[in-house]
Amino acid sequence: MKFVEYPDREFLMLKLADVIAGELADFLRREGRASLCVPGGTTPGPIFDTLSGVDIDWANVAVFLNDERWVPEDSPRSNTRLLRERLLVGRAAAAQLVPLYAPADQPEDRLAELAEGIAPHLPISVLLLGMGADMHTASLFPGADRLEEALTDSAPTLMALRADAAGEPRITLTAGPLRAAMNIHILITGAEKRVALEKAQHLTPAEAPVKAILANATVHWAE
Numbered sequence: 214m215k216f217v218e219y220p221d222r223e224f225l226m227l228k229l230a231d232v233i234a235g236e237l238a239d240f241l242r243r244e245g246r247a248s249l250c251v252p253g254g255t256t257p258g259p260i261f262d263t264l265s266g267v268d269i270d271w272a273n274v275a276v277f278l279n280d281e282r283w284v285p286e287d288s289p290r291s292n293t294r295l296l297r298e299r300l301l302v303g304r305a306a307a308a309q310l311v312p313l314y315a316p317a318d319q320p321e322d323r324l325a326e327l328a329e330g331i332a333p334h335l336p337i338s339v340l341l342l343g344m345g346a347d348m349h350t351a352s353l354f355p356g357a358d359r360l361e362e363a364l365t366d367s368a369p370t371l372m373a374l375r376a377d378a379a380g381e382p383r384i385t386l387t388a389g390p391l392r393a394a395m396n397i398h399i400l401i402t403g404a405e406k407r408v409a410l411e412k413a414q415h416l417t418p419a420e421a422p423v424k425a426i427l428a429n430a431t432v433h434w435a436e
């Protein structure tokens with residue numbers, strides 16, 4: 214794991230957006246296409262604001278979430294809604310959104326078709342993850358019903374998980390495809406998450422799911 218500390222959040226968001234844009238541009242130059250997998254939640258909005266204006270060949274970038282809360286897109290809890298409002302605007306509106314949600318009562322009803330949509334875009338070119346203060350990343354929550362399976366390399370790309378701390382049912386990329394990403398960045402802010410990250414390094418992935426992805430990741434932090 215590499216740890217990068219920034220003087221403040223604004224600087225972090227600008228610099229990390231720049232790093233991600235550079236990595237995507239490299240993939241586009243070399244391979245003609247790239248995939249970008251991003252978190253929802255409260256932290257990444259400012260990075261999305263900057264990235265959305267970057268001048269790269271967005272039409273050849275597939276964008277998808279790390280995980281989704283099983284709520285319709287008009288819910289304020291929808292991660293897809295955040296993507297549509299903050300990332301897929303401006304120049305980045307040309308990117309291809311690969312959905313992680315489709316209307317249905319339960320995520321299991323849509324899992325196969327959503328996984329089929331993601332498959333052509335693996336391995337992920339650039340992965341940005343968030344982390345909760347409880348050390349969950351994507352929707353790999355400590356105590357989730359199928360966490361143990363989701364942490365194995367033989368797990369399917371996408372799984373539906375449920376955890377008390379998660380609120381609604383979740384759909385999430387599992388540890389295998391996250392670990393296999395070509396560039397891995399984890400974005401965290403605030404003292405509480407820094408303490409959680411330090412703690413995670415001494416725990417097992419079952420106790421601290423972010424640990425499953427830490428080895429090859431660069432963690433970006435500002436107070």
Ligand SMILES: O=C1O[C@H](COP(=O)(O)O)[C@@H](O)[C@H](O)[C@H]1O
Binds near residue numbers: 254281282
């Ligand atoms: O529920 C979620 O939480 C994590 C962390 O979110 P934050 O609000 O603490 O930044 C996020 O990475 C994940 O995508 C989201 O579904």
